[in-house]
Structures are given as C-alpha cells and as structure tokens.
Amino acid sequence: MRINRKIPLIIATGALALLTACGGNGESMAGHDGMGSTEPAATTPSAQPSPTFNxxxxxxxxxxxxxxxxxxxxxxxxxxxxxxxxxxxxxxxxxxxxxxxxxxxxxxxxxxxxxxxxxxxxxxxxxxxxxxxxxxxxxxxxxxxxxxxxxxxxxxxxxxxxxxxxxxxxxxxxxxxxxxxxxxxxxxxxxxxxxxxxxxx
Incomplete structure (x- = not known):
C-alpha cells in the first residue's frame, strides 16, 4: 500500500516538474524570442557579404x-x-x-x-x-x-x-x-x- 501511495506522489511530482519545465520553457522561449530576433540580426550582416554558394x-x-x-x-x-x-x-x-x-x-x-x-x-x-x-x-x-x-x-x-x-x-x-x-x-x-x-x- 505504501508503494501505491508513493506512485501517485511520484506521478504528481513528475507532472508538476513537467508543468514547471513547460512554463520555464515558455518563459525561456519568450526570452529566446528576444534573443532570436537579435540572432538573425547578428548573423545576417555576416551572411550578406557571403551569400549562399557552393x-x-x-x-x-x-x-x-x-x-x-x-x-x-x-x-x-x-x-x-x-x-x-x-x-x-x-x-x-x-x-x-x-x-x-x-x-x-x-x-x-x-x-x-x-x-x-x-x-x-x-x-x-x-x-x-x-x-x-x-x-x-x-x-x-x-x-x-x-x-x-x-x-x-x-x-x-x-x-x-x-x-x-x-x-x-x-x-x-x-x-x-x-x-x-x-x-x-x-x-x-x-x-x-x-x-x-x-x-x-
């Protein structure tokens, strides 16, 4: 019975961790969106003088x-x-x-x-x-x-x-x-x- 009690607790804890991670990711993504907008800006100038070539x-x-x-x-x-x-x-x-x-x-x-x-x-x-x-x-x-x-x-x-x-x-x-x-x-x-x-x- 003790095992059975622990399993829901583990699941609940895992679910909470997953939700937190998702929330964290959402926040990270929001942060990354800001970074994402600067990343292309950072790479674009160097890419412009060197366009795609093989x-x-x-x-x-x-x-x-x-x-x-x-x-x-x-x-x-x-x-x-x-x-x-x-x-x-x-x-x-x-x-x-x-x-x-x-x-x-x-x-x-x-x-x-x-x-x-x-x-x-x-x-x-x-x-x-x-x-x-x-x-x-x-x-x-x-x-x-x-x-x-x-x-x-x-x-x-x-x-x-x-x-x-x-x-x-x-x-x-x-x-x-x-x-x-x-x-x-x-x-x-x-x-x-x-x-x-x-x-x-």
Missing part, C-alpha cells in the same frame, strides 16, 4: 576569370590587327562585355573568402588557348589573322558555354547562375556570328 560556384568564378581574361587579350589583338570590320566590331563587343564580368566574379570570390586567380591560365579549362595558339595569333596579319581569330574564338566561346552550363546545373548562387546563363546565351550568338564571318572569309 564549390561549383567557386570553381566557376575561379576558372571563368582567367578564361575571360584570355578572351579579352585575344580581343585586344583583334582591335589592333583585324582587317575585317565585323571582326573588329565583335572584338570590341567581347571586351566591353567580359571586362566587367571579370570584376564581378573577382568581387564574389573576395566576398566568399576564396582565392582570386592571378596570372596565367590553366590549360585544362574548356576552350582555353595554348601559348602556341596565342603566339600564332600574335604573328598573324590581315585576312589570315581574321580567320585564325574567328576559329580560335569559336573554340574559346564553346568552352565558356560548357562552363556556363556546368555552373547552371551544379551551382547554388543565384547571381553566379544568372551570369552563367547570360554567358551561354551571349556567346552562343557570337559563335553563330563568328561562323558566318569564317564562312565568308
């Missing part, structure tokens, strides 16, 4: 920066060497589009706390020109230059399109994916234009 976003920016830099270098050569007016016009367009994109991607990497590539290109990148290709382009003149520029830039652009598609499939950063889509669309149109130029040269 390894694919980082790789896209780190690879596309030197890829773009080489395209700008090729465009600069065309602005000095091209004999075809359309080649020259397209080179100016490539340079004006890709220079700002380079700066944008460098800004992202800085915000993400990731290394910004500097100097040289990795030859394992899609469509990248070898040093030999670049030397041939530098040495070419007149119509020979125009043809070689068109051929090399088509290959270069196709590589960028491939990289853009990979970013759209695997990336998580909305701005990086948006840029990747823009690169794909713009450079597909330029490939078509370059092919038409090549066909008539």
């Amino acid at each position: 390894d694919a976003d980082v790789m896209f920016a780190q690879m596309m920066i030197p890829h773009h830099e080489q395209a700008v270098e090729m465009a600069d050569l065309a602005l000095m060497r091209a004999s075809d007016a359309e080649i020259e016009e397209l080179a100016a367009k490539i340079k004006s589009a890709q220079d700002p994109e380079i700066q944008t991607m460098k800004g992202w990497l800085t915000e993400w706390g990731k290394p910004v590539p500097s100097g040289g290109v990795g030859h394992d990148m899609p469509g990248i020109m070898s040093e030999e290709d670049m030397k041939k382009l530098e040495a070419a003149k007149g119509k020979a230059f125009d043809k070689l520029f068109a051929q090399l830039m088509i290959a270069h652009h196709k590589g960028a399109i491939e990289m853009g598609r990979t970013e759209q499939a695997d990336g998580s950063n909305p701005k990086a994916k948006e840029l990747a889509k823009r690169i794909e669309t713009t450079q597909q149109a330029e490939v078509a234009q370059l092919q038409k130029i090549l066909d008539r040269l």
